[in-house]
Amino acid sequence: MSSIPRLFVHSDLSREGYAALDEAQGKYLTRVLRLGIGAPVRVFNGRDGEWDALIDTVEGRAVLLKMKAERRSQASTPDLTLLFAPLKKARTDYVVEKATELGVSLIQPVMTEYTQSARVRADRLQKIALEAAEQTERLDLPVVHEAAYIGAALDALEADCPVYYCDEAGDDPGAVWGGEDGRAPAMVEVLKAHPARRGAILIGPEGGFSPTERISLRARGNVHPVSLGPRILRAETAAVSAITLWQSVLGDWT
Ligand code: SAH
Numbered sequence: 664m665s666s667i668p669r670l671f672v673h674s675d676l677s678r679e680g681y682a683a684l685d686e687a688q689g690k691y692l693t694r695v696l697r698l699g700i701g702a703p704v705r706v707f708n709g710r711d712g713e714w715d716a717l718i719d720t721v722e723g724r725a726v727l728l729k730m731k732a733e734r735r736s737q738a739s740t741p742d743l744t745l746l747f748a749p750l751k752k753a754r755t756d757y758v759v760e761k762a763t764e765l766g767v768s769l770i771q772p773v774m775t776e777y778t779q780s781a782r783v784r785a786d787r788l789q790k791i792a793l794e795a796a797e798q799t800e801r802l803d804l805p806v807v808h809e810a811a812y813i814g815a816a817l818d819a820l821e822a823d824c825p826v827y828y829c830d831e832a833g834d835d836p837g838a839v840w841g842g843e844d845g846r847a848p849a850m851v852e853v854l855k856a857h858p859a860r861r862g863a864i865l866i867g868p869e870g871g872f873s874p875t876e877r878i879s880l881r882a883r884g885n886v887h888p889v890s891l892g893p894r895i896l897r898a899e900t901a902a903v904s905a906i907t908l909w910q911s912v913l914g915d916w917t
Contacts, residue, residue: 667705668691668692668696668698668704669705669707669798670684670688670704670705670706670707670797671706671709671804672684672688672706672707672708672728675708675711676706676708676710676711676730676733677711677730678733679729680730681719681729682706682730683725683726684726686724688726689721689724689725689726692704693718693721699718699721700717700721702718703715704718704728705734706728707802707803709737709803710737711737712733712734714730714731714732714734715731715732715734716728716731717729735802737803738802740915741768741861742768742861743766743767743769743861743863743864743906743909743910743914744768744770744771744820744863745762745866745902746773746813746826746865747770747772747773747866747902748772748867748898749772749774749779749780749783749868750868750898750899751780754897754898755772755780755783756788756791757899758898758902759788759795760791760792760794760795761899761902761903762906763791763792763799763801763805764798764799765903765906766801766910766914766915767805768803768806769805769806769808770788770792770806770807770808771808771811772788772808773810773816774810774812775867776872776873777867777868777870777871782810783809783810789804792804792805792807813865822885823859823861823885824859824861824862824885825857825885826863826864826865826883826886827854827862827864827865827887827889827905828847828865828881829850829867829890829891829901830888830889830890831871831891831895831896832846832871832872833845833846834846836874840895846890847888848888848889848890849889849890850890850891850908851912853888854889854908854909854913855912858912859913864906866901866902866905867898891905
């Protein structure tokens with residue numbers, strides 16, 4: 664892995680152009696990495712590709728980079744949304760970091776009947792996504808939204824956006840894991856049957872979806888229940904698995 668630091672910046676990036684770093688980034692380069700003028704840095708802004716740059720100016724806390732050459736031209740990221748019920752803090756952080764590495768473009772925490780975690784700090788999660796995007800060498804940042812109720816989050820999606828609703832249970836409350844009635848088909852089969860250039864994956868909380876939610880989810884024309892196999896996965900495992908399948912069948916891993 665390259666030892667040259669890679670940073671997300673807001674400035675436009677062009678040949679012989681400059682990019683001003685924020686205070687934390689400037690401190691990281693000059694104090695933590697102890698880099699000085701002339702040191703190489705790689706930058707991206709989600710619009711203009713990735714550039715090789717050099718530290719041009721260090722004045723107190725202000726650090727300015729000068730662009731030298733475009734390293735990679737901007738590439739589009741698949742239009743994949745992850746809707747997930749917030750979990751305990753560390754597990755939510757894990758979901759955001761892995762969704763970023765796996766190429767999700769929008770991360771939407773959703774409040775459901777059984778969601779355990781009350782509040783979600785979108786600004787804190789966005790920072791986790793930014794650091795993961797720098798590390799994973801993405802050319803863009805996933806957007807992390809504030810939490811929304813599941814109905815509103817689904818309503819906000821484009822009407823032609825398939826929602827792959829990860830459903831671990833069958834409909835029979837008296838049977839183990841809901842028995843076989845209403846059990847969802849395998850996700851790979853559903854992806855092949857409902858291909859689309861955009862998509863959304865829905866992952867429930869530790870307690871799963873309520874019976875009412877299950878009925879209302881399946882009543883939506885663009886929602887497709889999918890199974891991730893015969894075992895109950897932790898929500899964070901289910902998120903990684905479902906995104907991996909989508910990327911492999913419909914995304915940019917093909
Ligand atoms: N209700 C379960 C736990 C839910 S697991 C129980 O009784 O233990 C948390 C979420 O992960 C689920 O809501 C679902 O979205 C997803 N998930 C876990 N295992 C799954 C599977 N085998 N198939 C589809 N989704 C699964």
